[in-house]
Amino acid sequence: MEWLGVSIVDRKTDEVLLEIKGLYKKYDETTVLEDINLSIKKGEIVVVLGPSGCGKSTLLRCLNGLEKIQKGDIRFHNKSIVNNDVNWQEIRQRIGMVFQNYELFPHMTVIENIILGPIKVQKRKKSEVMEQARQLLDRVGLLDRQNSYPRQLSGGQKQRIAIVRALCMNPEIMLFDEVTASLDPEMVREVLDVILGLAKQGMTMVIVTHEMSFARAVADKIVFIDKGRICEISEPQEFFEKPKTGRAQQFLNIFQY
Amino acid sequence: MQSLGISVLFKGMNMQRLFQGLMVTVRIAFISIIFGSLLGIVLGVIWTSKSKWIRSACRLYLELFRIIPILVWLFIMYFGVTTALNIDLSGETVSVIVFTLWGAAEMGDIVRGALESLPKHQIESGKALGFSFWDLYRYILIPQAVRRMLPVSINLATRMIKTTSLVVLIGVIDVTKVGQQIIELSRLEVPTASFWVYGFVFILYFIICYPLSRLSRVLENKWNG
Numbered sequence: 001m002e003w004l005g006v007s008i009v010d011r012k013t014d015e016v017l018l019e020i021k022g023l024y025k026k027y028d029e030t031t032v033l034e035d036i037n038l039s040i041k042k043g044e045i046v047v048v049l050g051p052s053g054c055g056k057s058t059l060l061r062c063l064n065g066l067e068k069i070q071k072g073d074i075r076f077h078n079k080s081i082v083n084n085d086v087n088w089q090e091i092r093q094r095i096g097m098v099f100q101n102y103e104l105f106p107h108m109t110v111i112e113n114i115i116l117g118p119i120k121v122q123k124r125k126k127s128e129v130m131e132q133a134r135q136l137l138d139r140v141g142l143l144d145r146q147n148s149y150p151r152q153l154s155g156g157q158k159q160r161i162a163i164v165r166a167l168c169m170n171p172e173i174m175l176f177d178e179v180t181a182s183l184d185p186e187m188v189r190e191v192l193d194v195i196l197g198l199a200k201q202g203m204t205m206v207i208v209t210h211e212m213s214f215a216r217a218v219a220d221k222i223v224f225i226d227k228g229r230i231c232e233i234s235e236p237q238e239f240f241e242k243p244k245t246g247r248a249q250q251f252l253n254i255f256q257y
Numbered sequence: 258m259q260s261l262g263i264s265v266l267f268k269g270m271n272m273q274r275l276f277q278g279l280m281v282t283v284r285i286a287f288i289s290i291i292f293g294s295l296l297g298i299v300l301g302v303i304w305t306s307k308s309k310w311i312r313s314a315c316r317l318y319l320e321l322f323r324i325i326p327i328l329v330w331l332f333i334m335y336f337g338v339t340t341a342l343n344i345d346l347s348g349e350t351v352s353v354i355v356f357t358l359w360g361a362a363e364m365g366d367i368v369r370g371a372l373e374s375l376p377k378h379q380i381e382s383g384k385a386l387g388f389s390f391w392d393l394y395r396y397i398l399i400p401q402a403v404r405r406m407l408p409v410s411i412n413l414a415t416r417m418i419k420t421t422s423l424v425v426l427i428g429v430i431d432v433t434k435v436g437q438q439i440i441e442l443s444r445l446e447v448p449t450a451s452f453w454v455y456g457f458v459f460i461l462y463f464i465i466c467y468p469l470s471r472l473s474r475v476l477e478n479k480w481n482g
Contacts, residue, residue, distance in 0.1 A: 089387045165386070
């Protein structure tokens with residue numbers, strides 16, 4: 001399989017990093033997610049697809065505690081992270097997340113945005129964090145913007161920096177919530193390239209996206225959600241060529257002219 | 258002689274006394290502004306609580322200072338509370354207490370407004386990076402809120418400085434009171450004394466307040482630039 005001339009190697013392991021069991025999520029009376037079961041192995045790239053409002057973003061938000069769940073279990077390294085005594089501050093350092101709205105802190109420069117978490121939350125040494133931050137910036141091609149403020153950057157640049165900011169915490173898994181959805185089309189590629197670079201390094205990722213060709217190229221596993229339920233879990237090729245369910249077929253048809 | 262009216266400012270110890278009075282005004286105002294702002298920030302953060310009871314309590318506290326004139330607060334504290342509790346507080350101390358409490362109430366409302374105006378995803382991205390509640394406020398939310406609320410809080414500070422002129426009524430000798438005394442003493446010799454003395458007091462207030470509004474404009478430009 002190839003994307004941008006880079007072949008993606010198989011880097012899955014058998015160690016389960018994150019496991020979702022019988023998860024239910026409700027807002028008042030509305031059920032948003034229903035009986036979700038999914039396991040994510042170390043090094044695996046899971047792409048979640050589905051129509052707007054199907055609950056895929058909510059699922060991602062449940063995984064790092066931004067939403068409370070009503071029933072079921074989420075296990076990280078085989079330890080439940082849904083009971084009350086869970087230290088989310090600690091867990092969130094290990095589960096990185098990047099959102100649709102490039103939410104950099106507007107009152108800080110690029111480099112300050114990146115090093116704030118590692119220094120204040122993880123209490124790491126500034127010199128060491130700075131070095132890592134610069135390396136990461138260099139890798140996404142933005143080292144020359146380290147002293148710029150977010151308002152001086154384009155959407156694609158901001159989103160790449162948001163990714164670097166999450167990476168600088170050295171997470172074990174990254175969650176991407178429609179990170180290219182509010183970008184201008186010409187900037188989508190530069191952000192996807194960064195994610196692809198991570199894939200090559202073996203980062204475990206859960207990606208919610210509407211970029212179908214990217215999903216197909218990067219995913220080890222496609223999870224298709226409709227109306228809050230997982231309709232099917234397939235290998236990408238199988239999903240895009242011979243989806244098992246009619247709803248997935250309908251969904252894919254929308255993307256083909 | 259009218260042309261010599263200005264000389265009243267330089268007669269005897271007048272100038273020195275006016276500056277002593279000014280120091281009292283500045284002392285009361287600045288101590289109150291500093292403590293009022295600090296308390297106000299804490300109050301503002303508490304105010305953003307989801308609990309209806311906490312929000313109502315904060316609201317009530319603010320309204321008490323909006324509805325009851327500051328002068329009445331000064332009287333209640335100076336004549337009422339001190340006698341009721343049998344404690345002896347100087348007029349200046351009472352002034353600092355009342356102005357601090359007032360400043361905290363108004364500042365709390367300003368901070369609450371600024372925090373609530375911040376986009377929700379700022380909170381979420383901070384949380385996603387593992388920030389604790391207080392660190393989230395300290396490093397991410399409050400610095401941004403400060404930038405948003407700067408013009409209104411400088412306005413509050415100048416309002417507090419100007420309102421300190423009420424403290425004469427509980428016997429504190431501030432710059433306005435010193436002016437009054439000078440005028441009363443020299444009215445017969447210098448009929449235009451009130452023009453010169455109050456004119457000078459006017460300039461003194463301007464000298465304190467103007468740099469503040471300048472500062473707010475400079476900072477605003479710096480942060481938005």
